[in-house]
Amino acid sequence: MLTHMKRITLNTIIAGMFTLAAAFPLYAAKKGAMVGKISSLDETNETIMLMDDLVEVNCIDAKLRIKGVDDPTLVDLKVGDTVKVKGDAGSSSVIEASKVKEPVKLNKKYDGKFSGETRQVNTSKKTFELLGQEIDASSLSSVTMSSRKISFDNMVSGVQVYVNASVKNGKLVANTMEISSKSCNFCH
Structure with a gap:
């Protein structure tokens, strides 16, 4: 009887874990990356500001890797x-x-580099969000997709992109934008 109880308890625990995993997925939203210069630091709140204080980064849970520092x-x-x-x-x-x-x-032509999934694409305003940052795409003549060029008017949210950006008049402006080959089916 004790062996039978152990089996029932173990099976219940395993089944419960699968139910919990289905209800609360263990994966997070797709993450992205960015490169930029630190413009200010707040050691007390563990945040850094990048790209002329336009991008705020919370570093509380971040793993830091700094060359030559243990x-x-x-x-x-x-x-x-x-x-x-x-x-x-x-x-x-x-x-x-x-x-x-x-x-x-970082390429000296740009102030920052972003990669991630587009959100809040507004083709009439020519803006989109990447990593929570609104980026102005009005200066782009086109977006690169594989070996083709497409109009920003064809962009949608949920597309993996690589963007080189500059700071102009207190906002982030896309200088170049390339769609990841994995995302090509989103725009055409």
């Missing part, structure tokens, strides 16, 4: 450092970082 903390980062941040912004504009890496190189 067990790095936010104190080891400095204004002017170029970092790569991995994470997601969910429904806010604050990026919740899972990883922050320094040093990283």
Whole structure:
């Protein structure tokens, strides 16, 4: 009887775990990444600001990797450092970082580089969100998709993209935008 009870309890626990996993998926929303220079740090709140204080990054739960530093903390980062941040912004504009890496190189033509899934695409205003940041695409003549060029008017939310951006007049402006080959079927 004891063996039978163990089997029932174990099966109940396993079945309960599957039910719980179905009700609360263990995966998060698709994460993205960005590269930019630190414009300010708040060690008390464990946040960093990038790209002329336009992008806020919460580093509380982030794993920091800083070349040459064992067990790095936010104190080891400095204004002017170029970092790569991995994470997601969910429904806010604050990026919740899972990883922050320094040093990283950035093409001098741009102030930042983003990759992730487009949200809130507005083709009439020529804007979209990436990692919770509104990006102005009005300066783009086209978007690169594989070897083709398409109009931004064909963009939709949910497309994986790579964007090089600059800071102009206090906002993020896309200089180049490329659709990931995995996402090509979203726009045509």
